[in-house]
Amino acid sequence: MFGLIGHSSSFLDARLKARDLGFDDLADGELDIWCSAPPQLLENFEVTSNTGKTIQGTYIDSCFVPEMLGRFKTATRKVQNAMELAQKRGINITALGGFTSIIFENFNLAKFQQIRSTLLQWERFTTGNTHTAWVICRQVEQNAPALGINLAKARVAVVGATGDIGSAVCRWLTRRSGVGELLLVARQQQRLNDLRKELGGGRVLSLEEALPEADVVVWVASLPQTLQIDSASLRNPCLMIDGGYPKNLDSKIASPNINILKGGIVEFARDIGWQVMEIAEMANPRRQLFACFAEAMLLEFEDWHTNFSWGRNNITLEAMEQIGAASIRHGFSALGLDAISPAPAAIAA
Amino acid sequence: MASSVLDPCITDELPDFSSEAYKLAYSRINAIVIEGEQEAHDNYISLGGLIPGQVEELAQLARMEMKHMKGFQACGKNLGVVPDMQFAKIFFAPLHDNFKQALSENKVVTCLVIQALMIEAFAIAAYHIYIPVADPFARKITEGVVKDEYTHLNYGQEWLKANFEASRDEIMQANRHNLPIIRQMLEQVADDAAELHMEKESLIEDFLIAYQEALMEIGFGPRDLARMSAAALVS
Numbered sequence: 066m067f068g069l070i071g072h073s074s075s076f077l078d079a080r081l082k083a084r085d086l087g088f089d090d091l092a093d094g095e096l097d098i099w100c101s102a103p104p105q106l107l108e109n110f111e112v113t114s115n116t117g118k119t120i121q122g123t124y125i126d127s128c129f130v131p132e133m134l135g136r137f138k139t140a141t142r143k144v145q146n147a148m149e150l151a152q153k154r155g156i157n158i159t160a161l162g163g164f165t166s167i168i169f170e171n172f173n174l175a176k177f178q179q180i181r182s183t184l185l186q187w188e189r190f191t192t193g194n195t196h197t198a199w200v201i202c203r204q205v206e207q208n209a210p211a212l213g214i215n216l217a218k219a220r221v222a223v224v225g226a227t228g229d230i231g232s233a234v235c236r237w238l239t240r241r242s243g244v245g246e247l248l249l250v251a252r253q254q255q256r257l258n259d260l261r262k263e264l265g266g267g268r269v270l271s272l273e274e275a276l277p278e279a280d281v282v283v284w285v286a287s288l289p290q291t292l293q294i295d296s297a298s299l300r301n302p303c304l305m306i307d308g309g310y311p312k313n314l315d316s317k318i319a320s321p322n323i324n325i326l327k328g329g330i331v332e333f334a335r336d337i338g339w340q341v342m343e344i345a346e347m348a349n350p351r352r353q354l355f356a357c358f359a360e361a362m363l364l365e366f367e368d369w370h371t372n373f374s375w376g377r378n379n380i381t382l383e384a385m386e387q388i389g390a391a392s393i394r395h396g397f398s399a400l401g402l403d404a405i406s407p408a409p410a411a412i413a414a
Numbered sequence: 415m416a417s418s419v420l421d422p423c424i425t426d427e428l429p430d431f432s433s434e435a436y437k438l439a440y441s442r443i444n445a446i447v448i449e450g451e452q453e454a455h456d457n458y459i460s461l462g463g464l465i466p467g468q469v470e471e472l473a474q475l476a477r478m479e480m481k482h483m484k485g486f487q488a489c490g491k492n493l494g495v496v497p498d499m500q501f502a503k504i505f506f507a508p509l510h511d512n513f514k515q516a517l518s519e520n521k522v523v524t525c526l527v528i529q530a531l532m533i534e535a536f537a538i539a540a541y542h543i544y545i546p547v548a549d550p551f552a553r554k555i556t557e558g559v560v561k562d563e564y565t566h567l568n569y570g571q572e573w574l575k576a577n578f579e580a581s582r583d584e585i586m587q588a589n590r591h592n593l594p595i596i597r598q599m600l601e602q603v604a605d606d607a608a609e610l611h612m613e614k615e616s617l618i619e620d621f622l623i624a625y626q627e628a629l630m631e632i633g634f635g636p637r638d639l640a641r642m643s644a645a646a647l648v649s
Contacts, residue, residue: 086637086640087637087641088640088641088644090641090644090645090647090648091644091647091648093648094647094648097615098647098648100615100619101614101615101616101618101619101622101647102619102622102647103619103622103623103626103643104623105639105640106630106636106639108636138613138615139615142616142619146619146623149623150623153627181538181620182564
């Protein structure tokens with residue numbers, strides 16, 4: 066059995082979802098009440114691979130909402146308690162979705178292995194970042210040419226380049242995709258310099274410097290609330306892969322010339338009998354899901370019961386290739402642009 | 415990464431066990447624990463009358479509760495604190511009255527829900543949260559106790575599981591009537607618990623985790639659990 070730990074994208078969404086599920090008391094409750102709510106096992110479902118193998122899955126809502134980010138202890142508890150629940154239910158491999166893995170990493174929760182009477186077994190959990198990184202790279206490789214962008218000559222900016230996913234994406238785009246030039250954007254200068262050294266290339270730039278130069282922008286950082294992007298200064302065409310969390314890039318940029326693709330999202334070959342992805346506002350919630358969740362499915366399909374993605378900056382190209390091959394084998398494909406914007410004449414016709 | 419809002423800034427610091435404020439809070443919390451263990455003892459003995467085949471097992475559980483009570487009395491003495499037993503008796507009165515009422519009506523299911531599920535889950539949550547912020551003497555005692563309490567929770571859980579279909583409606587009713595009382599009890603001690611560096615928010619969450627886990631083992635589905643536990647969150 067595999068597990069997915071997720072959460073609502075906002076407190077408002079969480080209340081609406083509670084109402085949908087018939088939990089009126091929770092739907093009416095204030096944030097303080099949600100801060101005391103234990104994780105909930107929301108649904109069990111089956112997934113059948115292209116190979117014919119069927120596996121069982123469980124979705125656990127941690128009852129975390131992003132409004133709790135300022136409350137260190139609360140956020141920590143939500144993640145730990147959801148992980149404990151997954152382990153106690155005997156789930157082999159569970160993906161930490163949304164903010165869950167970010168909280169785990171940034172609060173260094175690996176220090177706290179004992180949760181009440183449960184010793185958390187890290188091999189039962191994965192951040193899913195290897196698959197996410199692979200999917201994002203594939204999205205770049207498949208969609209840039211469709212927009213007329215020649216990757217061999219293109220400048221690709223990676224925003225959040227030094228993070229776990231960002232650094233893996235940089236490695237792949239350099240060594241496998243062979244992009245023209247990488248523009249490295251992140252907050253920590255020392256980490257940027259180290260990454261540049263490791264890659265043997267790439268230019269370190271500020272976000273403001275990088276954006277007007279980039280043919281492709283891969284966002285793997287959460288966007289600051291105050292971020293303003295001047296669409297007119299961007300290249301045309303420009304492919305933007307919104308791989309951060311939450312995926313709100315489309316609220317920052319409104320321009321028909323900019324193609325924004327939700328990054329790190331996969332589409333499965335057939336419908337999955339679940340309701341959870343409706344909560345995540347997927348365009349096709351029966352088939353689309355976060356690649357990190359799909360990684361837990363892949364590990365279960367393949368019987369790789371191990372914390373495949375764990376810690377920071379451990380993602381190797383070999384691991385990406387391995388998970389990528391499994392992804393294709395079992396019926397996942399990387400989400401693409403719906404349709405390349407047709408020329409005005411075509412619309413008129 | 416949204417690390418600007420994700421910088422850890424709080425560490426668990428031990429309270430000043432010798433301060434007057436701590437001792438005053440401890441006089442009430444310690445009394446609640448002592449009274450809770452005493453009542454648990456009495457309740458398990460009483461339950462022997464309703465479940466005659468298990469008198470010996472229940473007597474065994476009751477004996478453990480007495481041992482716990484003595485351990486916690488020692489914790490109070492160790493800090494030079496006199497437990498406020500009158501406060502504790504009033505604190506437990508509503509729940510105790512409901513237990514006595516159910517006992518007089520031979521409602522074994524309700525009795526088990528109150529004592530073996532709710533009170534034991536409450537104790538497990540409180541002890542787990544107390545252990546990291548307890549004085550060294552009390553920590554040792556409490557670590558021993560918490561292991562036993564799982565056995566007690568397990569007793570009620572197993573009985574109700576074996577009789578699930580016949581008990582289901584009564585469990586839900588007992589839940590509805592008594593969970594808001596548990597919530598009120600938590601509210602009443604929140605300030606004293608905070609003085610001991612135990613947060614209300616995590617007390618409620620940990621209680622619900624233990625309680626929901628028991629309900630799940632008994633046979634309730636995930637949707638039932640969320641609805642049933644909401645009574646503790648919203649009251």
